[in-house]
Amino acid sequence: MSYSADGTRLFSCGSNKEGGSFLVEWNESEGVVKRTYHGLGKRSVGVVQFDTTKNRFLAAAVQDPQTNKYVDQRPSDGSVPPKIPPEFLTLVHSALEDSHSATRLSNSKPPFTFSPDICIVNFYSQNGRLGFHQDKAESKPSLSAGLPVVSFSIGNSAEFLYGGGRDVDKANKVVLESGDVLIFGGKARNVFHGVSAIKPDSAPISLITETNLRNPGRLNLTFMAVLS
Ligand SMILES: O=C(O)CCC(=O)C(=O)O
Ligand SMILES: [Fe+2]
Structure with missing residues (x-):
């Protein structure tokens, strides 16, 4: 169970037999479900991630889980995301x-x-x-121009799968380490991809000491042009 940032709305999350995740908003006073948000686990469209070990709703980009469209406010609590810091844009441009x-x-x-x-x-x-x-939830012009996805890995390493059509058994595997930047654009823009595992305790010691994090997990920042 977890409250929205302003502490007024209570959420819990779970998954169904098919492995799809959902988020439930509770009416606390009556102890009943107010609304269920489906489709969060369908990563072809969703951007909401759960920390399954803590049953915590961790982060959401502004994508409506009901429609899969990018919207100005997060539908579950109306929050507006911060702007991308200019330093990050500089990093994206220099990586490209x-x-x-x-x-x-x-x-x-x-x-x-x-x-x-x-x-x-x-x-x-x-x-x-x-x-x-x-x-593929981005705008048609962005997708057909093959505008790139630029993805930064920080913390523990990940086994990243890509290619092989839609058949995960035919995918290639690469380990993404902390500091790696993965870019796919042009003809590769529509490549199937996913993360099959996180390697425990594989984050660089310097990252842990400098950030003072005991268990950094893996943070991934994925930049895209959605609207243009
Ligand atoms: O975590 C990653 O490396 C991939 C993230 C990703 O593919 C996505 O958010 O769509
Ligand atoms: Fe992706």
């Missing part, structure tokens, strides 16, 4: 430039001008996972 200069064949310009308008924040505890999915 570095990747372009590492892979380009000529002195061409990057094939896209890109300014992300959302940052999805995923936190994975030790048992955290993310089902095999495509990122």
Whole structure:
């Protein structure tokens, strides 16, 4: 059970037999369910993550779990997300430039001008996972232009699956370590991907001491252009 940030609304979460997650808002005085938000576990569309070990609602980007559309306020409690800090945008741009200069064949310009308008924040505890999915809730122009997904890994390492069509058994696996940046755009924009496991205690010691976190888990920041 967990209260909304302003302490007025009570939520709990769970999963059904098919593995889909849902969030329940309770009417505390009457002890009955007020509203159920389905579809949170369908990671092809949802952005809400749960810490299953603590039954805690951790983070949500602004995506309506009922419609899968990005909206201005989080439907469950009306909260408005903060703007992406400019330092993060600088990091995204320099990661794109570095990747372009590492892979380009000529002195061409990057094939896209890109300014992300959302940052999805995923936190994975030790048992955290993310089902095999495509990122396709973004705007049609953004998807058809192949505007990239730029994804930063911080903390424990993750086994990241990608490719092989929609068949997870055919996917490739790469370990994403703290500090890694994964970029997929252009023809790869629709690639299926997911996180199959988090490697416990694999975060760099320096990160733990500098941030004073005892158990950092894995933090993933995924930047995308949703609206443009
Ligand atoms: O945690 C990751 O590395 C992937 C996150 C992701 O694919 C997503 O949020 O859509
Ligand atoms: Fe994704």
